Amino acid sequence: MERAYNPEVVEKKWQEFWEEKKLFRAEWDPSREKYYVLEMFPYPSGSLHMGHVRNYCIGDVLARFKMMKGLNVLHPMGWDAFGMPAENAAIKNRTHPAVWTMGNINQMRSQLQRLGYSYDWERELATCHPQYYRWEQWLFLEMLKRGLVYRKKSIVNYCEPCQTVLANEQVEDGACWRCATPVVQREQDGWFFKITEYAAELLDWCKGLPGWPEKVLTMQRNWIGRSEGARIFFDLENRDRPIEVFTTRPDTLYGATFMSLAPEHPLCLELSKGTPQESAVKHFVNKVLTLDWQARMGENAEKEGVFTGAYCINPLTGRRMPIYVANFVLYEYGTGAVMAVPAHDQRDFEFARKYDLDVIVVIQPDGDELKALEMTEAYADEGKLVNSGEFNGMENVKAMKGIAEKLESMNKGGLTINYRIRDWGISRQRYWGAPIPVIHCEKCGAVPVPEEQLPVVLPTEIEFPESGRSPLPDLDWWVNVTCPQCGKPAKRETDTMDTFVESSWYFDRYACPRYDEGMINIEEVAYWLPVDQYIGGVEHAILHLLYSRFFTKILRDMGLKKTDEPFTRLLTQGMVIKDGAKMSKSKGNVVDPQELIDRYGADVVRLFCLFAAPPERDLDWTSEGVQGADRFLRRVWALAFGFLNLPSDPSVSDGGAEENVRNIRRLTHKTIKKVSEDIEDRFRLNTAVAAIMEFANGISSELYREDGAPPAAVREALGEAIRMLVLLLSPFIPHITEELWEALGEDPGMVRVTWPSYDPKLLETEEVLIVIQVNGKKRGEVTVPVDASDEEVKEAALAQANVKRFVEGKTVRKAILVPKKLLNVVVG
RNA sequence: GCCUGAGUGGUGGAAUUGGUAGACACACGGGACUUAAAAUCCUGUGGGGGAAACCCCGUGACGGUUCGAAUCCGUCCUCAGGCACCA
Numbered sequence: 008m009e010r011a012y013n014p015e016v017v018e019k020k021w022q023e024f025w026e027e028k029k030l031f032r033a034e035w036d037p038s039r040e041k042y043y044v045l046e047m048f049p050y051p052s053g054s055l056h057m058g059h060v061r062n063y064c065i066g067d068v069l070a071r072f073k074m075m076k077g078l079n080v081l082h083p084m085g086w087d088a089f090g091m092p093a094e095n096a097a098i099k100n101r102t103h104p105a106v107w108t109m110g111n112i113n114q115m116r117s118q119l120q121r122l123g124y125s126y127d128w129e130r131e132l133a134t135c136h137p138q139y140y141r142w143e144q145w146l147f148l149e150m151l152k153r154g155l156v157y158r159k160k161s162i163v164n165y166c167e168p169c170q171t172v173l174a175n176e177q178v179e180d181g182a183c184w185r186c187a188t189p190v191v192q193r194e195q196d197g198w199f200f201k202i203t204e205y206a207a208e209l210l211d212w213c214k215g216l217p218g219w220p221e222k223v224l225t226m227q228r229n230w231i232g233r234s235e236g237a238r239i240f241f242d243l244e245n246r247d248r249p250i251e252v253f254t255t256r257p258d259t260l261y262g263a264t265f266m267s268l269a270p271e272h273p274l275c276l277e278l279s280k281g282t283p284q285e286s287a288v289k290h291f292v293n294k295v296l297t298l299d300w301q302a303r304m305g306e307n308a309e310k311e312g313v314f315t316g317a318y319c320i321n322p323l324t325g326r327r328m329p330i331y332v333a334n335f336v337l338y339e340y341g342t343g344a345v346m347a348v349p350a351h352d353q354r355d356f357e358f359a360r361k362y363d364l365d366v367i368v369v370i371q372p373d374g375d376e377l378k379a380l381e382m383t384e385a386y387a388d389e390g391k392l393v394n395s396g397e398f399n400g401m402e403n404v405k406a407m408k409g410i411a412e413k414l415e416s417m418n419k420g421g422l423t424i425n426y427r428i429r430d431w432g433i434s435r436q437r438y439w440g441a442p443i444p445v446i447h448c449e450k451c452g453a454v455p456v457p458e459e460q461l462p463v464v465l466p467t468e469i470e471f472p473e474s475g476r477s478p479l480p481d482l483d484w485w486v487n488v489t490c491p492q493c494g495k496p497a498k499r500e501t502d503t504m505d506t507f508v509e510s511s512w513y514f515d516r517y518a519c520p521r522y523d524e525g526m527i528n529i530e531e532v533a534y535w536l537p538v539d540q541y542i543g544g545v546e547h548a549i550l551h552l553l554y555s556r557f558f559t560k561i562l563r564d565m566g567l568k569k570t571d572e573p574f575t576r577l578l579t580q581g582m583v584i585k586d587g588a589k590m591s592k593s594k595g596n597v598v599d600p601q602e603l604i605d606r607y608g609a610d611v612v613r614l615f616c617l618f619a620a621p622p623e624r625d626l627d628w629t630s631e632g633v634q635g636a637d638r639f640l641r642r643v644w645a646l647a648f649g650f651l652n653l654p655s656d657p658s659v660s661d662g663g664a665e666e667n668v669r670n671i672r673r674l675t676h677k678t679i680k681k682v683s684e685d686i687e688d689r690f691r692l693n694t695a696v697a698a699i700m701e702f703a704n705g706i707s708s709e710l711y712r713e714d715g716a717p718p719a720a721v722r723e724a725l726g727e728a729i730r731m732l733v734l735l736l737s738p739f740i741p742h743i744t745e746e747l748w749e750a751l752g753e754d755p756g757m758v759r760v761t762w763p764s765y766d767p768k769l770l771e772t773e774e775v776l777i778v779i780q781v782n783g784k785k786r787g788e789v790t791v792p793v794d795a796s797d798e799e800v801k802e803a804a805l806a807q808a809n810v811k812r813f814v815e816g817k818t819v820r821k822a823i824l825v826p827k828k829l830l831n832v833v834v835g
Numbered sequence: 836g837c838c839u840g841a842g843u844g845g846u847g848g849a850a851u852u853g854g855u856a857g858a859c860a861c862a863c864g865g866g867a868c869u870u871a872a873a874a875u876c877c878u879g880u881g882g883g884g885g886a887a888a889c890c891c892c893g894u895g896a897c898g899g900u901u902c903g904a905a906u907c908c909g910u911c912c913u914c915a916g917g918c919a920c921c922a
């Protein structure tokens with residue numbers, strides 16, 4: 008009765024079965040323990056790539072495993088559907104972004120379904136639907152009320168080809184994260200989310216995320232960039248308001264000889280006005296601001312600047328410090344102004360030497376005395392203060408506090424903490440995104456769209472201008488509205504939100520995707536969240552994960568969520584590699600998952616992805632490896648039917664079969680233990696599969712031990728083994744296992760079958776193998792009864808001929824016995 | 836430069852945390868079946884020596900701790916990723 012294994016038929020059959028029985032539907036049920044598994048939702052680019060497949064395979068094993076463990080599992084899927092590629096495709100193919108996006112979603116959904124993932128498709132969502140983004144608009148307005156959103160004119164990163172502003176997080180090496188074009192600086196109005204308000208909490212909570220990879224936490228910490236230091240006010244000559252600076256080295260204040268301003272700093276032009284320096288400053292500022300990031304800040308950029316013509320006063324020394332504009336000063340960090348201490352800061356040192364400015368040593372190291380005139384580089388390390396008035400002789404670390412206190416008493420500053428992270432600019436001059444729900448009125452300013460008018464639906468009747476810019480500002484009927492406050496003519500905001508806003512809360516919406524009385528249903532979100540296991544690529548280590556954490560804290564403070572953090576455990580899976588490089592179209596090493604599925608079936612693809620490497624490491628794709636997975640599946644199939652076809656003969660007695668039975672059962676239960684621990688505790692799916700392969704090998708050699716009918720007891724043990732084999736494999740390769748499970752006479756729907764537990768008694772053995780070492784080198788092994796005494800083990804070991812050879816003629820100093828494992832005889 | 840990781844056979848990777856290094860698989864060699872090939876099954880496979888029993892060497896390098904080190908400590912090398920004129 009053996010059938011041939013036909014993956015296409017088998018897989019379709021069971022996918023239909025699961026769908027019909029609604030096996031993956033997650034229902035809110037506070038009486039049950041929940042488990043939320045989430046893989047980062049995809050951008051609907053057109054078709055799945057191997058990276059998606061791997062990501063979702065890992066999540067699916069966990070989801071199915073937890074279902075079998077009896078937990079109430081939420082395992083949803085949806086679409087990060089707004090974004091630039093849809094617009095580019097629309098312009099290129101003369102179609103509409105919505106049409107292109109929905110077509111892609113349909114194709115990718117059917118690919119996901121073809122892979123047999125255990126998603127609750129009833130919870131599917133797409134961020135481009137008004138039912139989704141209306142709540143994002145609602146949240147925007149709530150944040151506006153709470154002062155967490157504000158509008159400001161600022162110098163922003165701008166990408167010309169994408170014709171849009173980019174967040175700091177979206178600039179990589181001075182270039183656009185999407186199209187790699189160098190970004191330019193530009194002054195523009197835009198909306199900002201006040202993520203800086205949560206900087207301290209976001210940083211502190213890094214300690215509260217033990218389930219996250221250290222690498223990701225470190226990246227987040229660095230991004231937030233906390234540094235302790237002091238703020239110091241420097242009075243300006245002929246002006247009331249002082250310049251404020253931030254420094255991590257207040258101990259060097261006595262050595263500050265000049266001041267540097269970022270070219271963006273408004274004081275540059277203001278201070279130089281009317282001085283002989285005015286035109287030189289204008290010229291310099293202009294020049295620097297039009298450079299792209301690489302040219303200004305790149306490795307080859309030289310430090311340069313010009314004098315503004317103005318002076319400020321060192322609050323402790325009274326020294327007149329010339330104020331310079333310098334290209335290397337960052338406007339975005341600290342206050343955009345820096346006190347320059349050339350003796351103890353390399354940048355200031357280079358600048359001072361170039362423009363012949365004073366260098367004053369104020370920190371003297373132990374040993375050789377620093378002399379300002381002889382220095383070739385700045386000394387930035389520790390030492391004792393000199394030339395620093397009352398602080399002379401003090402350790403510089405102690406002086407920081409002393410000087411800060413003195414400044415405080417003079418009302419000239421004090422200790423402070425500065426963060427590197429900036430507020431999140433969310434305005435995008437693009438069409439395919441969620442409209443920002445604001446109306447600009449000449450009289451009333453920026454007025455929120457009244458809540459009852461939400462959602463502000465993105466107009467669908469549009470024409471893309473030749474230039475490629477957003478069509479929204481040209482849509483007169485949409486733009487021209489009346490002010491909700493004064494009723495006069497007003498204009499709608501035409502910017503849309505950064506797509507990272509949508510992905511910052513989609514995991515909450517999965518808990519209540521059809522809820523229409525609010526952004527989220529507090530009760531359901533309180534039950535399902537946080538996500539117990541989140542899985543995705545490490546490329547989102549900063550952006551998406553930080554924004555999501557920020558949103559969770561906002562929603563918590565609004566009373567909508569009860570948790571502090573969105574994701575309890577995080578797994579960053581490795582890339583899929585082929586021929587030593589990441590799969591990419593430009594390298595021509597892309598493997599299309601669809602072709603593989605068509606050829607081998609979903610189970611083979613799944614098994615290969617899970618077996619070839621541990622989840623967090625890069626996966627090296629080889630076609631031989633895929634064939635190996637295919638071979639294994641066919642062996643399992645043959646094994647199950649081999650068992651079913653075993654001849655039966657009641658006259659064969661059980662006599663003498665006890666040991667066989669014991670061995671089979673021990674292997675069975677050992678494997679259950681190993682696989683359970685590998686999935687649950689270690690997330691090492693590759694070794695779980697390896698253990699199952701060993702199990703299959705073991706069953707195979709027992710099954711084909713001899714021709715003819717086996718004793719009934721052996722048949723029974725083999726039956727248990729085969730059933731367990733199929734059960735343990737089911738989260739990995741769910742289709743073939745359902746088919747075999749059914750063939751074995753069991754009820755299908757394996758996610759409802761309880762995950763097996765092992766019987767510790769069956770793991771016990773009567774004898775154990777002891778490795779014998781002499782002076783730490785293996786010289787033999789001996790099998791002894793488990794309950795053998797230490798003396799008996801020693802005796803048995805020393806009786807071995809090879810051991811004798813190495814012990815003879817020497818004195819045994821001691822013998823170290825590791826129970827049930829090893830004996831090391833130390834001789835000398 | 837700073838911060839994370841990681842270096843183990845021909846290859847992907849094991850070694851459950853200090854106790855038999857190389858599980859499992861891929862590739863390759865030998866054999867069986869076949870007219871032949873594919874598939875399948877059996878078998879070998881870190882390097883060196885030996886007929887064999889066994890022995891020596893071996894986890895990026897060199898030291899150290901220990902009865903015992905891939906694992907812990909120190910110094911260094913290489914690779915990958917992140918941050919980078921952050922005052």
